[in-house]
Amino acid sequence: MVSGISLGSFYTLIALGFALIFGVTRNFNLAHGELLVLAGYVAYWLWNVYALPFVFTFPVAILTLLLVCLGLQRLFARLSEPLELNSIVLSFGVAIVIQNSMLFLFSGNYRLIRIPSLNQGIRFHSFYMSYGQLTLLLLSLIIIFLLYIIMYRTYLGKALRATIQNKEAAALAGINVAVMGKLSFCIGAVLIGLAGPLYGCIHYLYPSTGHEATLLAITITIFAGVGRLSGIILAGWIFGLAESFTVIFFGASWREMVAAVLLLTLLTFKPHGILGEKL
Amino acid sequence: MKLWQIHVKTGLEIFTMENLPKNHRIIFLWFIRYLCIIFCVLFLAFWSNTSSAEIIKIGEINPLSGRLAKNGIEIHQGIEVAVAEANEAGGVNGKQLRLISRDDQSQPDVAISRAEELCSWEKVAALTGGYVDSLVGPIAAVAKKYQIPYVASASLQKELVQHENLYFFRVSRLQGFVEPLCGILAEHFKPQHLAILHAATPGSTELARDLEHCFKIHGLKVQLIEKFRPGMPDFTPLIAKLAAMKIDVIVSGGFTPDHILLVRQLKENKVSPKAYIGPFGIAYESFIRTMGKDANYLYSTCAWHPGITEPGTEATSKAFVQKFHQMFNRQPNTTNMHGYTSARALIAAMRTVLHNGQPLTGDNIRIALTKLDLILPMEHLAFEKNGDPLHYRHMVVQIQKERLVVVYPSDRAAAQPIYPTPSWDQR
Numbered sequence: 001m002v003s004g005i006s007l008g009s010f011y012t013l014i015a016l017g018f019a020l021i022f023g024v025t026r027n028f029n030l031a032h033g034e035l036l037v038l039a040g041y042v043a044y045w046l047w048n049v050y051a052l053p054f055v056f057t058f059p060v061a062i063l064t065l066l067l068v069c070l071g072l073q074r075l076f077a078r079l080s081e082p083l084e085l086n087s088i089v090l091s092f093g094v095a096i097v098i099q100n101s102m103l104f105l106f107s108g109n110y111r112l113i114r115i116p117s118l119n120q121g122i123r124f125h126s127f128y129m130s131y132g133q134l135t136l137l138l139l140s141l142i143i144i145f146l147l148y149i150i151m152y153r154t155y156l157g158k159a160l161r162a163t164i165q166n167k168e169a170a171a172l173a174g175i176n177v178a179v180m181g182k183l184s185f186c187i188g189a190v191l192i193g194l195a196g197p198l199y200g201c202i203h204y205l206y207p208s209t210g211h212e213a214t215l216l217a218i219t220i221t222i223f224a225g226v227g228r229l230s231g232i233i234l235a236g237w238i239f240g241l242a243e244s245f246t247v248i249f250f251g252a253s254w255r256e257m258v259a260a261v262l263l264l265t266l267l268t269f270k271p272h273g274i275l276g277e278k279l
Numbered sequence: 280m281k282l283w284q285i286h287v288k289t290g291l292e293i294f295t296m297e298n299l300p301k302n303h304r305i306i307f308l309w310f311i312r313y314l315c316i317i318f319c320v321l322f323l324a325f326w327s328n329t330s331s332a333e334i335i336k337i338g339e340i341n342p343l344s345g346r347l348a349k350n351g352i353e354i355h356q357g358i359e360v361a362v363a364e365a366n367e368a369g370g371v372n373g374k375q376l377r378l379i380s381r382d383d384q385s386q387p388d389v390a391i392s393r394a395e396e397l398c399s400w401e402k403v404a405a406l407t408g409g410y411v412d413s414l415v416g417p418i419a420a421v422a423k424k425y426q427i428p429y430v431a432s433a434s435l436q437k438e439l440v441q442h443e444n445l446y447f448f449r450v451s452r453l454q455g456f457v458e459p460l461c462g463i464l465a466e467h468f469k470p471q472h473l474a475i476l477h478a479a480t481p482g483s484t485e486l487a488r489d490l491e492h493c494f495k496i497h498g499l500k501v502q503l504i505e506k507f508r509p510g511m512p513d514f515t516p517l518i519a520k521l522a523a524m525k526i527d528v529i530v531s532g533g534f535t536p537d538h539i540l541l542v543r544q545l546k547e548n549k550v551s552p553k554a555y556i557g558p559f560g561i562a563y564e565s566f567i568r569t570m571g572k573d574a575n576y577l578y579s580t581c582a583w584h585p586g587i588t589e590p591g592t593e594a595t596s597k598a599f600v601q602k603f604h605q606m607f608n609r610q611p612n613t614t615n616m617h618g619y620t621s622a623r624a625l626i627a628a629m630r631t632v633l634h635n636g637q638p639l640t641g642d643n644i645r646i647a648l649t650k651l652d653l654i655l656p657m658e659h660l661a662f663e664k665n666g667d668p669l670h671y672r673h674m675v676v677q678i679q680k681e682r683l684v685v686v687y688p689s690d691r692a693a694a695q696p697i698y699p700t701p702s703w704d705q706r
Contacts, residue, residue: 003515010512100344108349109565110535112543114573119547130547203512204539204569208346208385212510240513247516252507253479 001241006133008240009140010202011220012233016143017191018217019224019232023164024184027076027087031095032192032217033210034102035072039065039196040205041102044111054115054197062193069189073182095210102207111205118201132202139198143191144233150187151229160184223263225273235274238262334377335370335639337362337625338403340393340418341432341618342410345385346510349535350410350614354432355380357611357618358407360603365626372633376626379403383414390414394421403427404629404639407621410614412436412481419447426641428628428648432621433614435482440665446641448648448666450620450658453482455671456558456580457489460530463578463675463687465497468554468698470528474503474521476541477532486532486558502526509534514541518548527553527699535560538577539569546573546703553699554578558673563612567681575681576700580673583616583657584683587674587691596656613657620657627653 018032029035042064043057052060072094079086121130151157162170163180171177199205199213220239224231239259246258266274339358342351362378370376379401383390390409397403398421406422406429409415415434422429423444431449435456439447464470473494477487484506491501502524505517518541521529529552531541538557545555560566561579581587588596599619603611611619628647629639637643653660659670675687677696686696 003513003519007513007515103344103348108352110349110539110569112539112569114571119543121547121549128548132547204536206346206349206536208344208348209510209536212512216512243513244516248520252476252505252511252517255511256508 004241004244008237009136012140012236013195015217015220017188019221021188025181026083030091033213034095034098037210040200043197065189065193069185073185113201336403338397338406339380339408341408342385343382347385353614354618357615358622361622387417391417394418398425428645430621432617452667461493472527474526475530478509483532522550530556551702574678581676588656592656
């Protein structure tokens with residue numbers, strides 16, 4: 001149970017940036033995973049070369065990702081309709097460029113940010129949770145909470161949600177959808193910048209692991225329902241728990257199969273995502 | 280007379296280009312111009328091919344990008360060292376070697392097209408390289424089609440040597456892993472509760488099957504065999520299962536990233552098996568650097584390592600390490616050595632062919648390979664009829680004080696295995 005929730009929280013962190021950018025701009029960013037790994041490499045580099053404490057790697061990773069994502073946003077902004085399709089082609093190319101740049105800069109060795117304290121944990125009778133799992137859980141909850149506040153308690157959030165629901169109508173209502181697009185990329189960059197260093201710590205870093213993260217982000221976003229950020233955490237947990245129970249009761253080889261069946265079932269009966277009706 | 284004034288006879292009528300609309304004339308002139316350029320390029324390419332008669336071309340296909348890039352690049356570097364060594368020593372019977380490298384991007388379909396290109400267009404004398412069976416298999420099939428010998432650098436799947444492909448050879452085989460692993464478990468560890476985890480790849484699956492069979496023969500019962508996809512993001516549920524079954528020894532046929540995650544999560548969940556054995560991907564300096572002290576006490580297998588070499592080849596091994604360091608500014612590893620060994624086999628076979636005054640054809644190289652008997656740092660290299668290496672055998676190593684130490688077989692062992700492994704709390 002603990003491992004399922006922790007894994008689900010990990011999935012949530014990976015998917016959040018993708019879901020937000022896709023929701024607002026309709027740009028299908030296939031380079032999402034590569035950006036995540038890039039943030040991880042930035043953190044690894046600072047931690048390994050400059051012995052910077054792990055916590056302080058986050059601001060630098062976020063700043064780097066902000067710069068990269070704003071550059072990416074300028075590229076996406078030049079695309080014409082159909083946006084989804086064109087953005088797939090563009091971001092696929094960007095993913096290859098980032099992947100090969102990382103291979104050149106950081107070599108093909110597997111990298112891991114080793115934080116010994118995350119291997120400790122708390123035990124209560126038969127319940128055990130490592131600090132790593134706890135961090136993932138708390139961080140995903142805090143981020144979701146903060147995103148909820150931004151999206152549902154501020155004018156900015158209202159404008160972002162309006163853009164997600166109907167871009168043309170939002171523009172007619174006086175919302176600057178171009179600025180909303182930039183903002184979504186900025187928030188997305190912050191989310192990726194937060195998830196990346198944790199990815200290097202919980203998972204491992206390798207230039208081509210990004211596409212796995214991208215696939216995961218796409219799956220979770222579809223499962224949650226496009227534009228439904230609150231559904232992301234639920235979707236992440238459902239996937240995490242389903243995968244964990246599958247490994248325990250049926251075996252590790254059934255993991256992907258169960259995840260695929262889960263997604264297909266949902267798309268058949270609830271095509272707008274786990275949280276229900278169309279936006 | 281201008282070009283468009285040429286009279287063209289179509290069979291039905293005679294007309295001049297002058298009568299054509301202007302845009303058609305422009306198109307015609309562009310067409311002629313590009314035709315000339317293409318002709319010149321083809322002529323130059325043909326000329327460069329024929330002028331390189333004193334050069335022997337060796338084709339090499341490896342995953343230099345994509346998910347297997349790390350291993351592919353390592354194989355490639357080993358091959359480069361072998362070629363550089365041969366060229367510095369005056370080449371093969373006075374002819375210099377030219378290595379033509381291609382990247383299969385870790386994808387079988389790309390591997391096929393690269394192999395086709397090397398065999399049909401580049402007309403290489405032989406092929407080498409290749410990492411994992413899913414990429415080696417397609418290259419072997421193309422080599423057979425063009426009757427060009429292919430010495431694979433890293434391949435294990437038994438099926439690949441069962442196709443009666445006379446042109447396929449490899450420097451590694453699965454039995455080289457199975458025998459020492461089975462030996463150390465049966466002779467030293469004798470575990471009560473044993474688990475085999477394996478990646479969903481042909482080599483790893485076959486290893487699991489062969490190990491189970493061998494353990495059965497030696498009276499060891501395997502409690503759990505579990506397959507997982509390489510790159511699985513979380514092993515915690517599997518670890519819970521292993522802990523519940525009180526597993527003593529874990530043999531994990533995953534690769535480097537799987538070991539990184541699995542060992543880290545074993546530590547995180549305070550699960551301490553008596554031995555953790557990862558035949559693939561652990562016996563590397565880079566792995567030890569990544570894992571730090573957590574790498575200690577892990578077992579793996581290793582065919583070669585600087586300092587661990589076939590008896591009698593110490594000087595060759597040292598020369599390889601020096602040359603490699605000179606070229607790439609780092610210590611080589613066992614994957615580099617696999618690339619080096621496969622290229623050395625090819626070069627030796629070519630040397631034999633030319634020494635005998637025969638033309639360097641695919642069949643002559645193939646025959647020379649079948650008769651090869653070469654003592655190299657990684658193995659005493661001679662091929663069976665099916666292309667498998669006769670003497671390829673790994674040693675079991677354990678990481679002790681962040682160094683690789685041979686612990687099995689006893690005639691090669693430098694230290695006793697530390698068994699059982701201390702629990703995470705006791706380290």
